[in-house]
Amino acid sequence: MVSVGVLALQGDFLEHIQLLNSIPGVGSFAVKFKNDLDKLDALIIPGGESTTIGRxxxxxxxxxxIREFVNSGRPVMGVCAGAILLAKNVVDRFVGETGQFTLRLMNIKVLRNAFGREKDSFESEVFVDILGNMKAVFIRGPAIVEAWGDAKIIGFIDHPLGRFGAVAIERNLIAVAFHPELTGDIRLYKYLISEARR
Amino acid sequence: MGLRLIDSYVYIEKLRNLIYQLLEIRDEMVSEGVERHSIKVGIPIVKLGFISMFKGGVIMDVTNEVQAGIAEDAGAVGVMVLDKLPYDVRMAGGVARTADLNVIERVMNSITIPVSAKCRIGHEWEAKLLEEVGVDLIDESEVLTPVDEKSHINKWNFRVPFVNGAKSLPEALRRIYEGASMIRTKGEPGTGNVAEAVKHFKLVTRDISMLRGYYASKDFEAIWIYCKENNVPYELALLTAKLGRLPVVNFAAGGIATPADAALMMWLGSDGVFVGSGIFKSGDAEVRAKAIVLATSYYDDPETVAEAQKMVSENVSMVGIDIRRIKPEELMQSRGV
Structure with a gap:
């Protein structure tokens, strides 16, 4: 049994929990306090507002x-707002430097609202190394525009505005710019779980 | 001789072959990286998914970019730009319209969180203009003066999602049928009195429990009768009965003024809260905004809600209006049912 926690401060954590519950051999838990992390093998930081969750x-x-959790080697997947919260460097397409709080755990630069406002939110397909093509929903989505050090961009989205990073990994960390919990694709979850088993 | 039916069969066969050939060409172009995968905007999953990200959060009414900045710093998941706060709309009287587009644009350019704005009930063109300037969510709101008491906007035609107010389940389901991606209780706006929001929320919950009971006992006839009597589309009533909750995100709104108010609405089962006049009509807006965000997230932990409640002072809470002192014709909740 692999225990996966979902940070439940704000956002669509329920969708993640419901999806995790459909995977055999996985137990899911809502995380609101520091000691909720103790019993977990992996953690998901879900979508929502990154400034709200950060605060x-x-x-x-x-x-x-969460920093201790990551240092202990256990895997963490940040989705959308979660990817922003993992990043060391964050800028916004409209506002520029956001100066917002992030965990600064991953050597990636994330561009917030990379594709525009909600009317430009979209569904398309991304290609992710090893995992293949994936239907992807970007909601006022960020893009991973740079990766350095051990971080590596492994998934891309081709958009009229250009080709952007959609998935990045670095040791036990995964940043995902789109929402697998909205399309029900469990491949990224399985990847997270296999990392937890290692 | 006219076209025979059999000719159209042959034509359809040819058309199918053509489509298949085009698909093959597309696949080839995609694999060579010439053509990009289609980018679908404005589809239901994109609208409903966006709304889903608001859950557990607070959307705050603001009238300018300074207030919007305070809201963002406090941890709001979004702001709602108005010309006047609901309390001032109530006091000013006259016709209340959508906010100044210039102000909306200034707010959009100063913060990173989603920006919403209100349009009048039935005013397709205020809504189109809000979509045009790039607002992330449109509230077809009873706080503004309705232009069409009989019919709401057909919201399926928009790329931008809509939220509508409801004071009962039938109202909520009618709005979803018209294309609303999100529901909020109406409450009684601008009163600083959460009583009506509580009433509306409980009414919705009770009707859902009833439908759920009908479904559990396979009494589809009772669901059908409910739909006929309350002017509700059957498919949505059945979906609600199966789910045991509203099929879209449901926020509380109307009169929320303190962290305890927000926690109460969350505990009753709302997915998040709108705070209208409650923050910027109080004497401690900055700290109150933070406290309400904290109480909304940790509503199920009394210790944290108490911590949030201690951050604010009841001496400077919005004074508020007793609902019994408002004349029936001045109630905003009875607009647009």
Missing amino acids: LLTIKGLDVG
Whole structure:
């Protein structure tokens, strides 16, 4: 049994929990306090508003907890807002430097609202190394525009605005710019779970 | 001689072959990286998915970019730009219209979180203009003066998602049928009194429990009668009965003024909260905004909600209006049913 936690401060954590529950051999847990992390093998930081989740992370010391969790070698997947929160460098297409709180765990640069506002949100297909083609929903989605050090972009989206990074990995961290929980594709979850088993 | 039916069969066969050939060409171009995969915008999953990201969060009414900045810093998941806060709309009287597009644009350019704005009930063109300037969510709102009491906007025609108010389940399901991607309780806006929001939320929940009971006992006839009596589309009533909740995200709105108000609405089962006049009509807007965000996220932990409630002072809460002192013709909740 692999225990996967989903950060449940704000956002669509319920969709992740429901999807995890459909995978045999996986138990899922909502995470709101630092000690909720203790029993977990892996963690998902879901979509939502990255500024909101970032602010809430610091109030109960969950930021410290997640950094320790990552240092212990256990895998963490950040989806959309979660990917922004993992990144060391964040800029916004409209506002520029956001100066927002992030966990600064991954050597990636993320461009927020990379494809525009909600009316430009879209469904398309991305190609991810090893996993193949994937239907992907980008909701005011970010793009992974740079990766350095051990970080590597392994998934791409071809958009009229250009080719952007959609999935990046670095050691036990995964950043995903789109929403696998909305299309029900469990391949990224299985990847996270296999990392947890290692 | 005219076209025979059999000719159209041959034509359809040819058409199919043509489509297959085109698909093969597309696949080839995609594999060679010449052609990009299609980019689908404005489809239901993109609209409903966006709304789903608001869950557990607070959307705050603001009238300018300074207030919008305060809301963003406090951890709001979005702002709603208005010309006047609902309390001031109530006091000013006259016709309330959509906000100044210039102000909306200034707000959009100053913050990173989603920006919503209200249009009048039935005013397709205010909505089209909001979509044009790039607002992320449109509230077809009873706070503004309706232009069509009989019919709401056909929201399926828009790329931008809509939220509508409802004070009962039938109202909510009618709005979803018209294309709303999100529902909020109506409450009684601009009163600082959460009583009506509580009432509306419980009414919706009770009707859902009833439908769920009918479904559990396979009493489809009872669901059908409910639909006929309440003017509700059957497919949506059945979906609600199966799900045991509203089929779209459901926020609380109307009169939320304190962290405890927000926690109460979350505990009753709402997916998040709108705070209208409650923040910027109080004497401690910045800290109150933060406190309401905290209480909404941790609504199920009394210790944290108490911590949030201690951040604000009841001396500077919005004074509020007792619902019994408002004349029936001044109630906003009875607009657009």
